[in-house]
Every structure is written in structure tokens, then in C-alpha cells.
Amino acid sequence: MKIHSPSMSELHAFTTAARLGSFTKAAETLCLTQGAVSRAISRLETHFGQPLMKRSAHGLTLTDAGRRLADATAEPLQAIESISSELRSTAGRQHLSLAVVPTLASVWLVPRLPDFHRRHPEITLSFAAYRRDEDFSQATPHAAILSGLPHQWPQCHSDYLLGREIVVICHPDRLQARKAAGLWTDPGQLLQEPLLYHANAPDNWQRWFDSVGVAGKPPPGTALDQVSILVRAVMADMGIAVLQRCLVRDEIATGRVVSPFDIPVSLDRGYVLCCPQQRKDHPALSAFRAWILEVAARERQAA
Structure with missing residues (x-):
């Protein structure tokens, strides 16, 4: 069977530039030079035989073909990058990177974490920078505790914790x-x-x-x-x-x-544990999810 898809590196360059709207920002994110990103996208356009992006003083604009390609490849590439990162290291199965609303982290979560570590001493937990509009476009965090409504993140696996x-x-x-x-x-x-x-x-x-x-x-x-x-x-x-x-x-x-x-x-809003669908069965995340849902349910009942 003839393979029609281009290389992964070219697709990563294209989707990153499309998401950030800039060759320069894409190069910084991918640890490449701006020229390398530009050449990768040029090869991609040659491969498909049509332009995918238009550059102007206001930034990058996707053509119709570029928009179709970006919509079709962004999520699969993210999933491939996520699983690749996890499979490259066995230790990654026992490491969880978590982003949390700062107030909830300091006031509620951190004081309860010793219980989690007693139950799961094999799991290493680290905290990533919190972003209110977290879209899980990077390799970390694996999951995040965000403030809002569970249906705000339709592409994620979401669990209400507490805070309403x-x-x-x-x-x-x-x-x-x-x-x-x-x-x-x-x-x-x-x-x-x-x-x-x-x-x-x-x-x-x-x-x-x-x-x-x-x-x-x-x-x-x-x-x-x-x-x-x-x-x-x-x-x-x-x-x-x-x-x-x-x-x-x-x-x-x-x-x-x-x-x-x-x-x-x-209220309708509260704190929600979110993760990409493809990460919900990550061993460390599964253990953390079971623990935090138990703790949150117990405290809701005691309120």
C-alpha cells in the first residue's frame, strides 16, 4: 500500500505553527530554528502540492487545505506524542504531573497529600505550572484540577471533586x-x-x-x-x-x-479533575484519581 502521509516532524512543525500562529513561537516550542520550521512546512506544502499557510504582517493564516489538515491531525499528533513520552520510560508509569488551581493546592490538596503518599509510595507526584485555559497541548501536565463546569472540557475525561x-x-x-x-x-x-x-x-x-x-x-x-x-x-x-x-x-x-x-x-461551578481521554488509564493517574475522588466524596458528605 502506498503511504500518502508526510513525516511526523513536518506535521509537528505545521500543527505547532498553526496553533501558535507564528514560526518563531513554533521554533521555540519545538527547540528548532525558525528556518527549520519554515523548511519543514515548505516540504509539507510540496508534498500536498498546494499552500497550507499564508504569512502576513499580522501573522499566519491557514488556507482551506491547511485548516482541514490542522483539524484532522492536531488531536492524533497530541495522542501519539503523549503515548510516546510515556512508553519511552518505564518510570513514567509511576510519575504524575499535575496542574492545580493554586489556592486549592495550598489550602486543600497539599495538606491531604501525605495520605496519598502513604497509600502509593511508588508514585512520584510533581506540579506543573497552572494555566486557567489548560488545553493539554504539551507533554505535561498529565492532568489538571481546574475551576469550572465538567462539560467545559468536552475533549477531556472530567470528574467533579468539590467546591460548589x-x-x-x-x-x-x-x-x-x-x-x-x-x-x-x-x-x-x-x-x-x-x-x-x-x-x-x-x-x-x-x-x-x-x-x-x-x-x-x-x-x-x-x-x-x-x-x-x-x-x-x-x-x-x-x-x-x-x-x-x-x-x-x-x-x-x-x-x-x-x-x-x-x-x-x-453553585454550578466547582473544582474538576480533567485529563485527556487517552491518558485516563495512565497507572499513576488512575491511582491518584481513585484517591482524590474518595477524599472529595467523604468531605462533601461531611459538609
């Missing part, structure tokens, strides 16, 4: 003072308090008030861009905040903060 439930927290002294004054008998009275919220989730207060039956629009509050800063602000009695329960469970348990109205309120 939100809770209001305040300083214990603030709660005691309001109770002593006969206030905070219903959630609507929180509208008179200074509200704090995470800059990436400005609608959480509105969603919380809607869920507990309080009509009206919350007043403008103070936005902070890190959960740790929000918690510190509450502990300094700067106001009250609404946060995901899993991120403040320890502070509530130790009494450093309290929940004035501990009413179950859930």
Missing part, C-alpha cells in the same frame, strides 16, 4: 456583637454589612442572597484577588465574605471565623 458549596464567614466578635444587639435574625440584615468577595467571583454574593430568599441587589463590596487575603480580612474584622466551604473548612473548625447563617447554598 459556598458559605458566609465573619469574625466571631462581629457575630457576638450583632446577636447581642438583637440583629442578624435573618440573612437580609447582612445587606447592611461591609461585603467582601473574590475578584474572580463577583456574583457570589448575589447568588447567595437569591438562594436564601433575600430580594434586592447587594451593595458594592470590596474585591480581593486571593482567598488567603479574603480570609485574613475577615479575621481582621474588615467585613464578611462568601467563599467556597472547602477553602475555609479549617478556619471554621478552629473558630477563627464563624458562619452567621450556615445555610447550604451551591
Whole structure:
């Protein structure tokens, strides 16, 4: 049978340039020179007998043929690259590269990892840089814990972990003072308090008030861009905040903060473990997935 497909190196050069929109960026990613990438794509165009890309001052533009080739080859090449990387090293079967939302990593995951290492001492876990729009286009990470909805990543195997439930927290002294004054008998009275919220989730207060039956629009509050800063602000009695329960469970348990109205309120979004379909049966990932699903389910039930 005559083989019509070109070489892998030429396809890698083409798909990388198509994805990044630049020969220079493709060369940096593939550890090649710009000329090598350009020549590889030129050979590819000669092989197919038609142009695949057009260069302009604004970057690269795919021709119709180029778009068809990119759409047809990007995912298979990624799968081949992934399995090739794993098969080249037996040790790779016992190594897992993971990217995690930084706040969840520091507050929730890392304190629980000793249990995972006790159960699976043979597995080496490393952390890759977190990208909010992770597309698994690189060899690592093998998996990622991202914030959103499971169906946001249709090409991935996704499992919801936790993080949908939100809770209001305040300083214990603030709660005691309001109770002593006969206030905070219903959630609507929180509208008179200074509200704090995470800059990436400005609608959480509105969603919380809607869920507990309080009509009206919350007043403008103070936005902070890190959960740790929000918690510190509450502990300094700067106001009250609404946060995901899993991120403040320890502070509530130790009494450093309290929940004035501990009413179950859930959002659609949460933390999701995602990986490419072709990696879901990776031995180290399978072990980690089973462990983290068990831990997350146990904590959801205890909430």
C-alpha cells in the first residue's frame, strides 16, 4: 500500500505553527530554528502540492487545505506524542504531573497529600505550572484540577471533586456583637454589612442572597484577588465574605471565623479533575484519581 502521509516532524512543525500562529513561537516550542520550521512546512506544502499557510504582517493564516489538515491531525499528533513520552520510560508509569488551581493546592490538596503518599509510595507526584485555559497541548501536565463546569472540557475525561458549596464567614466578635444587639435574625440584615468577595467571583454574593430568599441587589463590596487575603480580612474584622466551604473548612473548625447563617447554598461551578481521554488509564493517574475522588466524596458528605 502506498503511504500518502508526510513525516511526523513536518506535521509537528505545521500543527505547532498553526496553533501558535507564528514560526518563531513554533521554533521555540519545538527547540528548532525558525528556518527549520519554515523548511519543514515548505516540504509539507510540496508534498500536498498546494499552500497550507499564508504569512502576513499580522501573522499566519491557514488556507482551506491547511485548516482541514490542522483539524484532522492536531488531536492524533497530541495522542501519539503523549503515548510516546510515556512508553519511552518505564518510570513514567509511576510519575504524575499535575496542574492545580493554586489556592486549592495550598489550602486543600497539599495538606491531604501525605495520605496519598502513604497509600502509593511508588508514585512520584510533581506540579506543573497552572494555566486557567489548560488545553493539554504539551507533554505535561498529565492532568489538571481546574475551576469550572465538567462539560467545559468536552475533549477531556472530567470528574467533579468539590467546591460548589459556598458559605458566609465573619469574625466571631462581629457575630457576638450583632446577636447581642438583637440583629442578624435573618440573612437580609447582612445587606447592611461591609461585603467582601473574590475578584474572580463577583456574583457570589448575589447568588447567595437569591438562594436564601433575600430580594434586592447587594451593595458594592470590596474585591480581593486571593482567598488567603479574603480570609485574613475577615479575621481582621474588615467585613464578611462568601467563599467556597472547602477553602475555609479549617478556619471554621478552629473558630477563627464563624458562619452567621450556615445555610447550604451551591453553585454550578466547582473544582474538576480533567485529563485527556487517552491518558485516563495512565497507572499513576488512575491511582491518584481513585484517591482524590474518595477524599472529595467523604468531605462533601461531611459538609
